[in-house]
Amino acid sequence: xxxxxxxxTRNVSEANCEPRTKRFLLFLLVLSLITVGCGSYASQxxxxxxxxxxxxxxxxxxxxxxxxxxxxxxxxxTSLQEYAKSMQKTERSLQNLNPPPxxxxxxxxxxxxxxxxxNLVQETGQEGVSREEAPELARRLEGFGEELKx
Amino acid sequence: MKRYLxxxxxxxxxxxxxxxxxxxxxxxxxxSKFGFGLLWAMVLGTICIIFLVEMVGRMGAMGNxxxxxxxxxxxxxxxxxxxxxxxLIANFLLLAAEIGGAAFAFYxxxxxxxxxxxxxxxxxxxxxxxxxxxxxxxxxxxxxGLVALCFLIAAFELGTPWSQAAKEVVLPSxxxxxxxxxxxxxAASILGAIISPYLLFFYSSGSEEEGWTRKMIRSNRIIxxxxxxxxxxxxxxxxxxxxxxxxxxxxxxxxxxxxxxxxVEAFGIWGVYLFAATLFITCFGAATEIxxxxxxEVTQIMGWKYxxxxxxxxxxxxxxxFPLYIVGxxxxxxxxxxxxxxxxxxxxxxxxxxxxxxVVPFLAVMNDPMYLRDQTNHWFANAAVLLIIVLAFIxxxxxxxxxxxxxx
Numbered sequence: 001x002x003x004x005x006x007x008x009t010r011n012v013s014e015a016n017c018e019p020r021t022k023r024f025l026l027f028l029l030v031l032s033l034i035t036v037g038c039g040s041y042a043s044q045x046x047x048x049x050x051x052x053x054x055x056x057x058x059x060x061x062x063x064x065x066x067x068x069x070x071x072x073x074x075x076x077x078t079s080l081q082e083y084a085k086s087m088q089k090t091e092r093s094l095q096n097l098n099p100p101p102x103x104x105x106x107x108x109x110x111x112x113x114x115x116x117x118x119n120l121v122q123e124t125g126q127e128g129v130s131r132e133e134a135p136e137l138a139r140r141l142e143g144f145g146e147e148l149k150x
Numbered sequence: 151m152k153r154y155l156x157x158x159x160x161x162x163x164x165x166x167x168x169x170x171x172x173x174x175x176x177x178x179x180x181x182s183k184f185g186f187g188l189l190w191a192m193v194l195g196t197i198c199i200i201f202l203v204e205m206v207g208r209m210g211a212m213g214n215x216x217x218x219x220x221x222x223x224x225x226x227x228x229x230x231x232x233x234x235x236x237x238l239i240a241n242f243l244l245l246a247a248e249i250g251g252a253a254f255a256f257y258x259x260x261x262x263x264x265x266x267x268x269x270x271x272x273x274x275x276x277x278x279x280x281x282x283x284x285x286x287x288x289x290x291x292x293x294x295g296l297v298a299l300c301f302l303i304a305a306f307e308l309g310t311p312w313s314q315a316a317k318e319v320v321l322p323s324x325x326x327x328x329x330x331x332x333x334x335x336x337a338a339s340i341l342g343a344i345i346s347p348y349l350l351f352f353y354s355s356g357s358e359e360e361g362w363t364r365k366m367i368r369s370n371r372i373i374x375x376x377x378x379x380x381x382x383x384x385x386x387x388x389x390x391x392x393x394x395x396x397x398x399x400x401x402x403x404x405x406x407x408x409x410x411x412x413x414v415e416a417f418g419i420w421g422v423y424l425f426a427a428t429l430f431i432t433c434f435g436a437a438t439e440i441x442x443x444x445x446x447e448v449t450q451i452m453g454w455k456y457x458x459x460x461x462x463x464x465x466x467x468x469x470x471x472f473p474l475y476i477v478g479x480x481x482x483x484x485x486x487x488x489x490x491x492x493x494x495x496x497x498x499x500x501x502x503x504x505x506x507x508x509v510v511p512f513l514a515v516m517n518d519p520m521y522l523r524d525q526t527n528h529w530f531a532n533a534a535v536l537l538i539i540v541l542a543f544i545x546x547x548x549x550x551x552x553x554x555x556x557x558x
Contacts, residue, residue: 043329047329050327050402051402051404053400054327054400054401054402054404057399057400057401058401058405058408058411061399061401061411062407062411065411065414069418069419070414070418070419070421070422071414071419071422072259072419072422073261074258074259074260074261075258075410075422078257078258078261078407079258079407082405082407083405086404086405
């Protein structure tokens, strides 16, 4: 059955199915337009905070491993720079959200914690850090991560 | 003896060539966000690619003609332009992502500008394609790609709960730090990354360049099943390692350097070097195949002269297409500032979307006795591949609006 159908693929392709295709494309367009902007504050904030927590945890892990001598210097610095870039993007996305009045204070706290974490990661990535100091910085970052969860 | 050696080489090549930037990114993200919950997508993709690689080898052995050649001959140039155009876009994005992945490995190890490394990788790529023979390109980088099996060793080292992982292949769970929309998005990306249609064009051109005959059918079957089957183990191991190390720490592997942290946990400082080597070799190997596949596709469909073994003056357009694509992809990756991971995700979802356009005509060819004589497809192979392709298409087409709804 499959074989017979496949042999006639050419005929199917030649059939005039233009109006159907147009209708399908129109449906997709309408669906996309309806769905754009449908993400609520809560879902968008949660998505951004999860991303920020993940980047902070990643940077803290790299620093910790660097302190243990299990990550090389260039890997440590480039990883931190990449995490800093990603955190900056997330910070901008968070700032662009409009929280409802009840969530405003918590929103501000989260943005502030993320901003401080981002500055720390960026500075460490650019200027470097000694293996002795790395665990302390990792702990500070973990603290910022905890602030995001509150 | 020579035949056994060639089968063994084929298997090693298939295993080593399985992983690329798409597999690394999607598997890392899947494991870190959903644990073992997306292993099924990797298994399904592998089943599909085993079928497709077996078919494309059989086609080459029976007709000694490349797929794109047959596509033009059977359906006409107008029809052939549709899969060609889809492939050109998908492969352009994929090539840029592979160049980005290879460059990122050096960037991680040296800290020297990522943009500079993209140019260096592009030059090395062009040089290898310009000077290297087909077998060197096909076998050399793929054999080195066996380094990706370090993820399998890491999975053992970290004490993976194998029975739980096996259970989740059959009964997957959606629970994790990602949304359901992300779950389907990553599933589509995995299928798009594993079932890469460029492989159809690359393998069929390879079998033509190497002059395969009917005698190769059995060896090809063994290579497809064993090579691709074992190859998927490396990609599956990336999911396992990410699930074991990153998920419990709340780290989502949305950046390439994050995927490497699983190896750091297993091997310490050696994990850093192994990850960089895996990333560079697998991405560079895939980039050589994609760039060549692009040249083959265009020249075969247009009916122009082609051949990696031919001197540039004897196949001028063939030798012009891959450098142009390399330059274009390097500019996209190096100058636009696009994140290689994001680009990989877009490229793999787009690939999943165009799968029916490329694979359905291929199945039609595989059922035509004019090209396959007594070796046409079994109904089961048709049904299995069609089912997976349709599933990949549905998942990818629904994942896009779902992601928008979720605020992605």
